[in-house]
Amino acid sequence: xxxxxxxxxxxxxxxxxxxxxxxxxxxxxxxxxxxxxxxxxxxxxxxxxxxxxxxxxxxxxxxxxxxxxxxxxxxxxxxxxxxxxxxxxxxxxxxxxxxxxxxxxxxxxxxxxxxxxxxxxxxxxxxxxxxxxxxxxxxxxxxxxxxxxxxxxxxxxxxxxxxxxxxxxxxxxxxxxxxxxxxxxxxxxxxxxxxxxxxxxxxxxxxxxxxxxxxxxxxxxxxxxxxxxxxxxxxxxxxxxxxxxxxxxxxxxxxxxxxxxxxxxxxxxxxxxxxxxxxxxxxxxxxxx
Amino acid sequence: xxxxxxxxxxxxxxxxxxxxxxxxxxxxxxxxxxxxxxxxxxxxxxxxxxxxxxxxxxxxxxxxxxxxxxxxxxxxxxxxxxxxxxxxxxxxxxxxxxxxxxxxxxxxxxxxxxxxxxxxxxxxxxxxxxxxxxxxxxxxxxxxxxxxxxxxxxxxxxxxxxxxxxxxxxxxxxxxxxxxxxxxxxxxxxxxxxxxxxxxxxxxxxxxxxxxxxxxxxxxxxxxxxxxxxxxxxxxxxxxxxxxxxxxxxxxxxxxxxxxxxxxxxxxxxxxxxxxxxxxxxxxxxxxxxxxxxxxxxxxxxxxxxxxxxxxxxxxxxxxxxxxxxxxxxxxxxxxxxxxxxxxxxxxxxxxxxxxxxxxxxxxxxxxxxxxxxxxxxxxxxxxxxxxxxxxxxxxxxxxxxxxxxxxxxxxxxxxxxxxxxxxxxxxxxxxxxxxxxxxxxx
Numbered sequence: 001x002x003x004x005x006x007x008x009x010x011x012x013x014x015x016x017x018x019x020x021x022x023x024x025x026x027x028x029x030x031x032x033x034x035x036x037x038x039x040x041x042x043x044x045x046x047x048x049x050x051x052x053x054x055x056x057x058x059x060x061x062x063x064x065x066x067x068x069x070x071x072x073x074x075x076x077x078x079x080x081x082x083x084x085x086x087x088x089x090x091x092x093x094x095x096x097x098x099x100x101x102x103x104x105x106x107x108x109x110x111x112x113x114x115x116x117x118x119x120x121x122x123x124x125x126x127x128x129x130x131x132x133x134x135x136x137x138x139x140x141x142x143x144x145x146x147x148x149x150x151x152x153x154x155x156x157x158x159x160x161x162x163x164x165x166x167x168x169x170x171x172x173x174x175x176x177x178x179x180x181x182x183x184x185x186x187x188x189x190x191x192x193x194x195x196x197x198x199x200x201x202x203x204x205x206x207x208x209x210x211x212x213x214x215x216x217x218x219x220x221x222x223x224x225x226x227x228x229x230x231x232x233x234x235x236x237x238x239x240x241x242x243x244x245x246x247x248x249x250x251x252x253x254x255x256x257x258x259x260x261x262x263x264x265x266x267x268x269x270x271x272x273x274x275x276x277x278x279x280x281x282x283x284x285x286x287x288x289x
Numbered sequence: 290x291x292x293x294x295x296x297x298x299x300x301x302x303x304x305x306x307x308x309x310x311x312x313x314x315x316x317x318x319x320x321x322x323x324x325x326x327x328x329x330x331x332x333x334x335x336x337x338x339x340x341x342x343x344x345x346x347x348x349x350x351x352x353x354x355x356x357x358x359x360x361x362x363x364x365x366x367x368x369x370x371x372x373x374x375x376x377x378x379x380x381x382x383x384x385x386x387x388x389x390x391x392x393x394x395x396x397x398x399x400x401x402x403x404x405x406x407x408x409x410x411x412x413x414x415x416x417x418x419x420x421x422x423x424x425x426x427x428x429x430x431x432x433x434x435x436x437x438x439x440x441x442x443x444x445x446x447x448x449x450x451x452x453x454x455x456x457x458x459x460x461x462x463x464x465x466x467x468x469x470x471x472x473x474x475x476x477x478x479x480x481x482x483x484x485x486x487x488x489x490x491x492x493x494x495x496x497x498x499x500x501x502x503x504x505x506x507x508x509x510x511x512x513x514x515x516x517x518x519x520x521x522x523x524x525x526x527x528x529x530x531x532x533x534x535x536x537x538x539x540x541x542x543x544x545x546x547x548x549x550x551x552x553x554x555x556x557x558x559x560x561x562x563x564x565x566x567x568x569x570x571x572x573x574x575x576x577x578x579x580x581x582x583x584x585x586x587x588x589x590x591x592x593x594x595x596x597x598x599x600x601x602x603x604x605x606x607x608x609x610x611x612x613x614x615x616x617x618x619x620x621x622x623x624x625x626x627x628x629x630x631x632x633x634x635x636x637x638x639x640x641x642x643x644x645x646x647x648x649x650x651x652x653x654x655x656x657x658x659x660x661x662x663x664x665x666x667x668x669x670x671x672x673x674x675x676x677x678x679x680x681x682x683x684x685x686x687x688x689x690x691x692x693x694x695x696x697x698x699x700x701x702x703x704x705x706x707x708x709x710x711x712x713x714x715x716x717x718x719x720x721x722x723x724x725x726x727x728x729x730x731x732x
Binding site: 115 | 346492526528531538539562563565585
């Protein structure tokens, strides 16, 4: 029973990691940029939700109505004004830009909100549990988070594979020059992709804030778990990101079941093992060479 | 990230290497000419330079939050009252550095302060992860150093100290495990339980010292009839505590005990609530010291217990400014619009010790004299009477410790109320120990 418990809690934890990783996976898949400010943007979204929630006195879930459009707009503007020009400067330039953005964001948040530990007040949703059996109880929030992660990833996958803008993204990502010849404005396509990615970051930020605590300097830690989920699942594959998140979550809880000190380590070991045995990730698509 | 860490580590090794060389050279020089007054590594000048290292950012940031306030107040105080050394008043410059909650970084900035800034005295605060590396750097470089907000066992034994061999340059004032064991045990005694305590020990110097099966909590509480259920240490930053929760629940641990960092306890306590683990009393070190951490928990934070090392109701006053503990806390609230936190008093007391030490020497460069002054110091401070001549081990002075619980406040969301003072009856209690609220019936 303890092992069943470990796996179930691991899957729920994996939902959190998958949600963290959505935006990172999309930005890499379409723009080929590793967004080092990903974790800090997630924290920014959580702080934004805190401010909105306090100002309007509403539940954190309702703040999504403000935070998601706000981050999407920020993503569009950032891509249009900063990242796109940087893409011309070679592969390293966007990486450095996002690294700089990460440092700037951390310090701005520290300046604005001090180093206090914060959390989004989720009320009973944050603490309510669902007893499946006498020995197995899961949190409603964790179940909801996993559901949202799956919904967001399925939604993104459908968007990319079925819609016109998704086709434009794939085309621009594969061959920008040819896509431009076909009349696609690559600058706009990239900006829309970033806006969508930032919208998922907003969702991740709000759920992360309800689940635990955040401080202005939490970003890099979130980035590591998101990064591992993306790599384990396969770079650029959204299904892979879901699988990667779940594998990472189960690895950590099963590791912790063996010995609590091995929890986080087990996640890192699985990450290394995947890198060594299957560098492309578990679900690397075959057609991508 | 990886790159910057690597550079940090390299920088750290470089600094340690340099420190070793300088210390060796200093030792040689001293051996050649015992009369040589000024040791290597700077010093001199017309200004007393005091280095101050604490975690301002990172997971331990709440510990360093009040430092800027204390240092501003001290700068103002020293402007009016320069420190008199050998009948000559000296202005004081306080060089504050951020450890970023990282032990390597703490050692780095300490090395920089010693070797490049030529500080005359080092002050360091907040958890072994900050105090130990900075103290080690000072010991290696022969610079007097005072540490606090670090229980003395992880500070003394964690750095290889032995009861019969003392450190030459580094000193600490705080309470020890024996105090927190008694305070927590006393709080547990006041609530009827099955005497089984689940322990959350992180894999850091605090967790290893508290959880040590021979010298930590277990043997002491066994004498009181309590059993400790220890699932093993976990790394800081753990995102999921289901395995610990399952073990505590299955083992019917009605007491929760631990010394996690603040974000980890919030994660744990929410998951415990979700997964149906409801102890009757919880005494948590480190994570629950700050109002912000308890506010982050919301309603499930009521009646959580922690140790109290300083509060506005402590009956002590500052030897520098004459402020009572309450006046100091009020000044903080007035200036920052924030609720008082425990490190305020200890950060202030560090400067009380510094001034007393400089007052006992005749040259600001007399490092040995300053160290000797601290070793023999007896001083009444805003955190209580300090006495380095009667510590449990050399280099350590103890401060009083009582126990508290978080209750819904009137002016603030939560107030820390002192509920156990059997060790120090002179510190007044504000209430009795109450059990944690019973879980709400399943919806």
